[in-house]
Amino acid sequence: MPMQTALLGFASFRSIQHRLSKSLSPAETTIIEIIAGALGLAPFTSGFTGLIPALEFLTTPAENGPKRFSVVQLLWNSLATCALGIVVAAPFRQLFILRDRLRYPSATATGILIGVLFGKETIVARAQQSEIRVSGSHHSEADTDSDPPEATGRNEVRLADPAFSNDLGVGFVQGDVGRAVNVLLVSLAGSSLFSLVSYFIPILRNVPIFGHTVAKDWLWAFDLSPAYLGYGIIIGPSVNAGILLGAIVGWGILSPVAKHNGWAAGPVGDWDNGSRGWILWVGMGLILGDSAVGLSWAIFKPLIPWAQRRLRARRLKISRSQEMGEQNPLLHDRLNTHRKDDMVDSAVDDNWPTSSLVTPSLILWTSAALLFLYLVSLLGVFRTLLPLPATLIALILVPLGGFVSMRSLGETDDGAALAIGRMAQFIIALLVPASNPNYISANVLLGGVVEAGASQASQQMGGLKTAYMTKTPPRVVYYSQIIGSLAGTLVATLVYRIYTSLKKIPSEEFGIPDAHIWLVAARLIYQQTLPPRVLAFAIAAFVIGAVFSVLRILGSNRWWRDLVPSGEQWPLVRSAFPSSLLNSDECLPNLLTCPDMYIVPAITLLRALGSLILVIGRDRFNIKSFVLLCSATGLILGQGIFSLIALLFDAVHVPHF
Numbered sequence: 123m124p125m126q127t128a129l130l131g132f133a134s135f136r137s138i139q140h141r142l143s144k145s146l147s148p149a150e151t152t153i154i155e156i157i158a159g160a161l162g163l164a165p166f167t168s169g170f171t172g173l174i175p176a177l178e179f180l181t182t183p184a185e186n187g188p189k190r191f192s193v194v195q196l197l198w199n200s201l202a203t204c205a206l207g208i209v210v211a212a213p214f215r216q217l218f219i220l221r222d223r224l225r226y227p228s229a230t231a232t233g234i235l236i237g238v239l240f241g242k243e244t245i246v247a248r249a250q251q252s253e254i255r256v257s258g259s260h261h262s263e264a265d266t267d268s269d270p271p272e273a274t275g276r277n278e279v280r281l282a283d284p285a286f287s288n289d290l291g292v293g294f295v296q297g298d299v300g301r302a303v304n305v306l307l308v309s310l311a312g313s314s315l316f317s318l319v320s321y322f323i324p325i326l327r328n329v330p331i332f333g334h335t336v337a338k339d340w341l342w343a344f345d346l347s348p349a350y351l352g353y354g355i356i357i358g359p360s361v362n363a364g365i366l367l368g369a370i371v372g373w374g375i376l377s378p379v380a381k382h383n384g385w386a387a388g389p390v391g392d393w394d395n396g397s398r399g400w401i402l403w404v405g406m407g408l409i410l411g412d413s414a415v416g417l418s419w420a421i422f423k424p425l426i427p428w429a430q431r432r433l434r435a436r437r438l439k440i441s442r443s444q445e446m447g448e449q450n451p452l453l454h455d456r457l458n459t460h461r462k463d464d465m466v467d468s469a470v471d472d473n474w475p476t477s478s479l480v481t482p483s484l485i486l487w488t489s490a491a492l493l494f495l496y497l498v499s500l501l502g503v504f505r506t507l508l509p510l511p512a513t514l515i516a517l518i519l520v521p522l523g524g525f526v527s528m529r530s531l532g533e534t535d536d537g538a539a540l541a542i543g544r545m546a547q548f549i550i551a552l553l554v555p556a557s558n559p560n561y562i563s564a565n566v567l568l569g570g571v572v573e574a575g576a577s578q579a580s581q582q583m584g585g586l587k588t589a590y591m592t593k594t595p596p597r598v599v600y601y602s603q604i605i606g607s608l609a610g611t612l613v614a615t616l617v618y619r620i621y622t623s624l625k626k627i628p629s630e631e632f633g634i635p636d637a638h639i640w641l642v643a644a645r646l647i648y649q650q651t652l653p654p655r656v657l658a659f660a661i662a663a664f665v666i667g668a669v670f671s672v673l674r675i676l677g678s679n680r681w682w683r684d685l686v687p688s689g690e691q692w693p694l695v696r697s698a699f700p701s702s703l704l705n706s707d708e709c710l711p712n713l714l715t716c717p718d719m720y721i722v723p724a725i726t727l728l729r730a731l732g733s734l735i736l737v738i739g740r741d742r743f744n745i746k747s748f749v750l751l752c753s754a755t756g757l758i759l760g761q762g763i764f765s766l767i768a769l770l771f772d773a774v775h776v777p778h779f
Contacts (some may be wrong), residue, residue: 124232124584125753126356127162128155133241133303148236148245149594149743154230156585156599157606159595165609167207167574170198170618172636173566179627179634180393182651185562193619195503200611206517207578208603209489210482210524215586215596216662217662224532229584233591238689238748306752313348313760315592321347321768324527328724341373341391341398354732355750362733369726372401376659385654391722393628393638397724400653406642407660411667413541420530479594488604493517497756500567507560508567512553516568519546523572532587537580543573544643551647565644578607599717617773624772635721 131154135146141636171258174196181187191199237245318324323775328343337343354362377397380386388395393402496517500508523546527537547569554564582603589599621627628634645651646660670686677683732754739745 124155124159124228124428124588125235125751126758127158128152128232128236129239129306129755130759131155131158132236133306136303136500147231148240148242148592149589150509151236151239152233152278152585152589152592152594153598153602156602157609158228159581159585160578160603160606161610161613163577164200164204164607165614165618167577167607168196168611168614168618169203169567169570169574170196170614173570173632173640174199174618174637175540175622175627175634176566176637177563178622180637181562184651185511187562193615196619197466197611197615198499198568200615202496202612203574204607205488205492205578205604206496206520206571207296207524207527207575207580208215208289208600208607209485209492210521210575211528211579211582212485212527212596212600213482214412214525214583215480218528218532218583219586219590222532224529224587225535226532226584226587227535229587230591233588233685236588236592239600245591256265260485260741275448302746302749305749306756308350308759309348309753309756310763313352313757313758314764315760316346316348317764317768321764321771334367339390340377341722341724343505343722343724345722345728347725347728347761348757349761350725350728351732351735352754354729354734355754355757357729357733359733359737362730365726366730369721369723370407373723376401385656395443400656402638402642403653403656404659404663406639406646408664408667409540410544410643410646411540411664411669412671413544413667414664415671416530417526417538417541417545420526420670424529472593477599479599480596484600491548500571504567507563509554509558509564512550512564512568515553516546516550516571517571519549520575523576527576527580528583531580531584532617537577539573539580546572547643547647554652556648561648562641562644564624564639564659565647568642569640578603624745624769633721658768713747728770746764 128151131151132146135142135151135154139145168174174191177187177189178191181189181190233248235244236244237248251387317325326346328337329346331344332342357365377386377390377400380397380400381390386397386400390396391398393399497513500513501510523542527539527542531537547565550565550568551561554561554568558564584597585599585603586596589596619758621632625632628637649657673686674683677686736747736750738745739750
């Protein structure tokens with residue numbers, strides 16, 4: 123959430139500005155956002171939200187588990203993947219930021235927000251200029267003679283919805299930023315207070331609004347946690363509508379069907395024998411179907427303009443040959459074989475000195491150091507679990523996955539890391555057969571390497587987009603990302619081990635859904651321990667997810683596209699920047715990532731309420747989206763801060779209900 127990070131950094135320094143000798147600058151705010159973002163991504167890229175708890179708590183003796191890793195092993199594993207994607211992304215700045223000028227909606231919106239916070243019209247204007255591109259390579263020949271984008275408005279890049287765009291005006295900032303920051307602080311305080319109360323009264327996180335029987339037997343309840351309300355405001359109504367539909371299908375239809383037919387005979391909330399685990403397999407089918415089509419399109423889409431240019435050049439050559447009586451000239455002007463609309467109008471880079479750029483030599487020695495760290499970490503610490511060939515192939519897959527993730531983030535505002543991770547598991551399965559006693563561990567660990575690298579690469583490119591707008595040196599961004607990742611590695615390792623020592627995992631409070639995703643994907647690939655009748659449903663879900671993805675691609679410029687749900691929106695939605703606040707009409711596969719079809723409805727319902735508050739507050743009461751964003755950020759941050767206090771309470775055994 124880069125916007126929220128930039129906003130919090132600005133608010134924090136603004137509160138102590140009177141004690142500083144120099145005021146905060148836009149470039150420094152960008153650095154804060156990049157370091158904080160890298161640090162916040164570390165638990166994910168280190169595997170502590172998914173693959174590590176999967177191996178430690180969910181694997182069975184038949185899968186040569188469960189494992190128990192020491193703190194040293196966890197730290198080495200985190201170091202192995204802490205910065206691979208950062209190095210992968212660095213050479214592509216020229217391509218994605220300057221030449222192709224991809225949108226990177228969240229990063230662009232973050233740059234606009236920084237410009238707004240500091241009252242810098244030049245940053246906002248730079249954001250708009252960086253989005254204007256000559257798009258002849260994306261048009262057919264019929265488009266060549268049409269008016270330019272400035273005249274028709276057809277290719278105008280809409281970074282946000284109208285209400286959000288109106289909020290990001292310099293006049294608004296100068297008059298209302300202080301009040302918006304106050305809203306953030308009040309929301310933070312209120313969220314922290316509620317979290318304190320709910321710690322002692324846990325039923326506030328599971329209110330049985332549909333009755334105790336429905337809440338106990340079918341898990342339909344209502345969670346009042348303010349963070350989920352904030353997420354609902356940020357994600358927006360369009361995405362949350364798909365999430366709510368997924369919850370209805372999963373928990374309202376598939377769960378009772380599986381329960382009553384005896385396919386999931388255990389308690390509904392049981393991951394192993396209940397319908398919660400059963401519908402997860404169906405959700406995985408949707409994810410894989412959507413991912414297969416979405417990633418294929420992301421890979422082959424850039425080849426379409428190239429193929430069109432080649433065909434036009436060939437037709438032009440044939441036409442000229444026919445006009446000249448099949449006589450080819452001795453001197454052929456190759457420049458004339460390309461139409462003007464095929465030329466790519468690259469953005470003009472800032473006049474940085476060499477010391478401010480990420481040079482090839484810097485990338486080379488950084489890559490060598492990280493490669494050595496990768497091999498020492500994984501092969502040294504996990505040598506009994508990871509075959510050498512598969513470990514090397516995973517390393518090769520990192521730049522490929524990173525390239526797809528960077529382009530996907532630039533076009534759709536989602537890096538498709540979830541899909542890339544699942545595809546990596548498929549490839550690793552070809553190299554590590556089921557006859558290997560550690561096939562599950564190897565599949566999960568090496569799939570995590572590829573997914574981590576892809577996530578870091580897309581985040582780095584997003585940071586470079588924001589930095590381009592705020593005129594922050596690329597080398598500073600590079601170092602900031604590495605510093606944040608290294609710091610996050612240490613913090614994430616320690617916090618993970620503290621949590622696993624003090625908390626029961628898995629539990630109702632910590633269901634570790636991402637861990638179940640990793641294991642279900644691996645077991646589905648190897649076709650191991652499948653629940654009854656789930657394979658047929660998973661295959662049908664795969665087809666449905668693929669069809670959804672194809673329809674969204676074919677209807678990219680059609681009014682009905684937004685009515686087609688994402689195959690990954692149903693089962694999974696991880697916190698991403700709001701696609702409702704950012705215009706996503708040109709998004710292709712909307713590959714989002716935070717659990718939903720298999721997450722209890724209590725959370726989904728509150729997120730849906732957050733979207734409703736966004737719509738009513740913005741459209742009915744004319745509350746500016748910027749203010750709502752500040753409020754949502756405070757709600758999320760308040761509960762996050764209190765979670766550390768709650769951990770301290772548990773450590774000293776504070777009594778509560």
